[in-house]
Amino acid sequence: MSVTVQGVSRRFGPAQALKGINLSTRNGEFVALLGPSGSGKTTLLRILAGLDYPDEGSVQIGGREMAQVPARSRRIGFVFQHYALFRHMSVFENVAFGLRVRPRRERQSEDEIGRRVRRLLERMGIAELEKRRPEQISGGQRQRVALARALAIEPRVLLLDEPFGALDAAVRHGLRRWLRDLHTELGLTSLFVTHDQQEAMELADRVAVMEAGRIAQFDTPDAVLDQPADAFVAGFLGQAARLPATLRNGMLEFAPLPLPPLPSTVLTCAPHLAGPVLAFVRAHEWEVVEQAQPNAVIRSCRPDGSRAHAEIGMDGAVIEAELPFPGLRPGTACHLRARTARVFPAA
Numbered sequence: 373m374s375v376t377v378q379g380v381s382r383r384f385g386p387a388q389a390l391k392g393i394n395l396s397t398r399n400g401e402f403v404a405l406l407g408p409s410g411s412g413k414t415t416l417l418r419i420l421a422g423l424d425y426p427d428e429g430s431v432q433i434g435g436r437e438m439a440q441v442p443a444r445s446r447r448i449g450f451v452f453q454h455y456a457l458f459r460h461m462s463v464f465e466n467v468a469f470g471l472r473v474r475p476r477r478e479r480q481s482e483d484e485i486g487r488r489v490r491r492l493l494e495r496m497g498i499a500e501l502e503k504r505r506p507e508q509i510s511g512g513q514r515q516r517v518a519l520a521r522a523l524a525i526e527p528r529v530l531l532l533d534e535p536f537g538a539l540d541a542a543v544r545h546g547l548r549r550w551l552r553d554l555h556t557e558l559g560l561t562s563l564f565v566t567h568d569q570q571e572a573m574e575l576a577d578r579v580a581v582m583e584a585g586r587i588a589q590f591d592t593p594d595a596v597l598d599q600p601a602d603a604f605v606a607g608f609l610g611q612a613a614r615l616p617a618t619l620r621n622g623m624l625e626f627a628p629l630p631l632p633p634l635p636s637t638v639l640t641c642a643p644h645l646a647g648p649v650l651a652f653v654r655a656h657e658w659e660v661v662e663q664a665q666p667n668a669v670i671r672s673c674r675p676d677g678s679r680a681h682a683e684i685g686m687d688g689a690v691i692e693a694e695l696p697f698p699g700l701r702p703g704t705a706c707h708l709r710a711r712t713a714r715v716f717p718a719a
């Protein structure tokens with residue numbers, strides 16, 4: 373099912389949580405909502421689920437206006453990090469819950485409910501946990517139960533709010549892939565909130581980058597990284613250094629930092645731009661050149677396969693660089709330069 377959000381705004385007292393959001397997903401798409409704390413991700417998800425309402429604007433699911441449709445009739449499954457399982461119920465009862473609270477005309481017999489719950493638990497790889505209570509299973513297993521509960525109603529759209537936020541990295545990684553496969557297999561349209569850039573880039577077909585109640589950019593993972601729409605996206609994603617600079621006579625000058633200037637032909641920027649600007653250089657866009665006048669000092673260098681993550685000090689600033697060789701010693705003077713930069717108007 374497609375999800376379309378048009379001009380949605382939501383205010384909580386003085387806080388404008390959403391400012392005229394427009395977002396249109398395709399059927400079967402996996403969309404990540406990525407943004408800093410307080411940017412409105414959860415509010416948008418709650419409005420889609422029917423747990424909250426917009427002050428202005430509309431939400432359509434599968435082309436149908438949702439304003440008058442209550443949460444339980446929207447056929448939306450949701451898994452929220454804090455939407456805990458019912459502690460007094462077994463795994464089986466937790467998953468069956470959504471089916472038992474359905475509107476009467478859609479409700480199934482106990483036999484049918486039993487069959488469906490067991491099928492789901494098997495699909496989730498947790499059939500043997502059926503009789504346990506939430507406190508008797510691991511965090512990863514609990515999230516699988518939460519997902520099974522969300523999927524029991526055969527949702528058209530799945531909403532996930534930091535579903536793996538509380539889990540350790542290894543479990544999180546495994547569940548991520550599993551969720552992606554499940555999404556494809558069930559032909560769902562899914563929207564998930566995450567703080568984790570890598571998670572968004574790995575899972576999503578498209579990423580909506582949110583800032584202060586607006587969507588700064590909605591595009592594929594490659595596009596938001598390589599062609600950021602504005603200075604916020606450029607600085608938020610992909611470990612970019614944010615440097616004040618000046619565009620003058622076809623060159624980008626980094627003063628006060630002693631970095632060599634770059635010709636504008638190697639830059640990504642709007643053609644009319646000139647004067648004071650903000651330049652963003654991603655970690656892998658730096659290079660260290662031997663046999664040149666030193667302008668920086670290696671502060672630390674951590675090998676990672678054939679590459680190295682280095683912290684490089686320059687006039688009190690620290691630049692994170694991903695370099696192709698691991699053999700740099702802390703304290704070594706070096707000549708650092710950017711190969712390219714993304715340039716935006718200074719705020």
Ligand SMILES: Nc1ncnc2c1ncn2[C@@H]1O[C@H](COP(=O)(O)OP(=O)(O)OP(=O)(O)O)[C@@H](O)[C@H]1O
Nearest residue numbers: 384387388389407408409410411412413414415416
């Ligand atoms: N029920 C509420 N009452 C008052 N303010 C709220 C309420 N819900 C959200 N807000 C405010 O709206 C803004 C957006 O909150 P929201 O939870 O949607 O952000 P978020 O991007 O999901 O943040 P996080 O990543 O920290 O969960 C914040 O300023 C928040 O304080």
